[in-house]
Amino acid sequence: MNIEHAREFLALAQCLNFTEAACDLNMTQPALSKHLAALERELGAKLVERTRKSIQLTEEGRIFFETCGIIVNQYDKMQLALDEIKTARPLRIGGRFDDADVATLMSMTAMMHRNAHRSSLAFARSEGHDALDALERGEIDLYIDYANPARLKERKLSFRPFVSNPLVAIVGSDHGLAHRAHIEWEDLRNETLVKFVSDKTNPAWEQIEELCLAHGFAPKTRPVSSLNDVEFFSTPLHGSVLIWKRTQKQIGLLLETGQRACVPLASEDARITAYLVFRPTDEARLASLFEAIDEAKTLIEKRKRREDDPL
Structure with missing residues (x-):
């Protein structure tokens, strides 16, 4: 039985007026009539008798009315208990x-x-x-x-956003972008970007790819398998560009070797975001x-x- 239909019948039985009951239930009178008809079909019994001036409960309607309030109250108590359990876990x-x-x-x-x-x-x-x-x-x-x-x-x-961090371009120290103070997305149009392929990096890469597309180009990529941070940051770049978040602590350590350079992306949207x-x-x-x-x-x-x- 649809518990909301039963709740609506209770409201109607208490006032015996479709217009008033529909108003109290914040619904239209035709919708209330439709739900009542569905409830009667489900129970196999006529619950109200309509005349031109009024409606009355039938004998079946009076019997159902006496039990319906108990059913709805017990349902509400059960739902409250279930919600409390869900909240407690x-x-x-x-x-x-x-x-x-x-x-x-x-x-x-x-x-x-x-x-x-x-x-x-x-x-x-x-x-x-x-x-x-x-x-x-x-x-x-x-x-x-x-x-x-x-x-x-x-x-x-x-x-919803959880943490958002600026992106940087990591390149070899001999790369043409290595000595730039900053770069724009347009500077990456003709570059090959390292695309690490793993469960860890795939979702993040999709954000980077969407940013490239938003700036008018599909990135050229060099796919590289990576299962952990060691592979991720030690992979030879071979002239390619690695785009990643500036806050990653391994970036600072790589720069100490003198073999890599880190160039900020100047665009305001050059950020990668972790979501809740x-x-x-x-x-x-x-x-x-x-x-x-x-x-x-x-x-x-x-x-x-x-x-x-x-x-």
């Missing part, structure tokens, strides 16, 4: 926690979330399309990764976590300002 979060930027913000967020006596958090390392499948199946409640927003929309998943990905139905449940994330971001920003201006 930990929020299950998957993501790329080997990424320093993601891990730093999430660590501070977790501390603030727990200190506020909010629901507990459980973390699991999960990546790529399998993680999105797990999210859709309800095995995790939130996924954090450098995902492609277009693909998330296709899967009807909700998302979740099912639309879970947004309300995740609200306290989102508040903790905003608080953590504010603290991190205050710390950066103090470091930039110690006086």
Whole structure:
């Protein structure tokens, strides 16, 4: 039985007026009539008798009315109990926690979330399309990764920015761009970009590719397999350009060798973003976590300002 149809019958039975009941239920009178007819078909009984001036409950309608209130009340109690259980269980979060930027913000967020006596958090390392499948199946409640927003929309998943970092071009010290103070996207039009192929880098690469397309060119690429950070940053460039986030700590170490140069991308949109990905139905449940994330971001920003201006 459709519980909402039963709820609507209760409202109608109490006032015996279609117009008034429809108004109380914030619905149209034709919709109420349609739902009543569906309920009568389901029960196999006529519940109301209509005349030109009024409506009355039939004998079957009076019997159903006496039981219907109990059914609706018990349903509401059951739903409340289920919601309490769902709220009490930990929020299950998957993501790329080997990424320093993601891990730093999430660590501070977790501390603030727990200190506020909010629901507990459980973390699991999960990546790529399998993680999105797990999210859709309800095995995790939130996924954090450098995902492609277009693909998330296709899967009807909700998302919001988590961390966003500027991009840089990493080139050999003898590359023509190595001594530039900065470059624009146009400077990469005729360059070959290193495209690392792995579950870790594919979603991030899609963001970079979308930025190239937004600036009017499809990037020329040299695919390279990469299973970990060691392969990622030690792969010979052979004249190609590696585009990656400026905050990656290995970049600074590579520059110390004198064999690589790091050139900032000057465009305002030259950023790569890790997103919080979740099912639309879970947004309300995740609200306290989102508040903790905003608080953590504010603290991190205050710390950066103090470091930039110690006086």
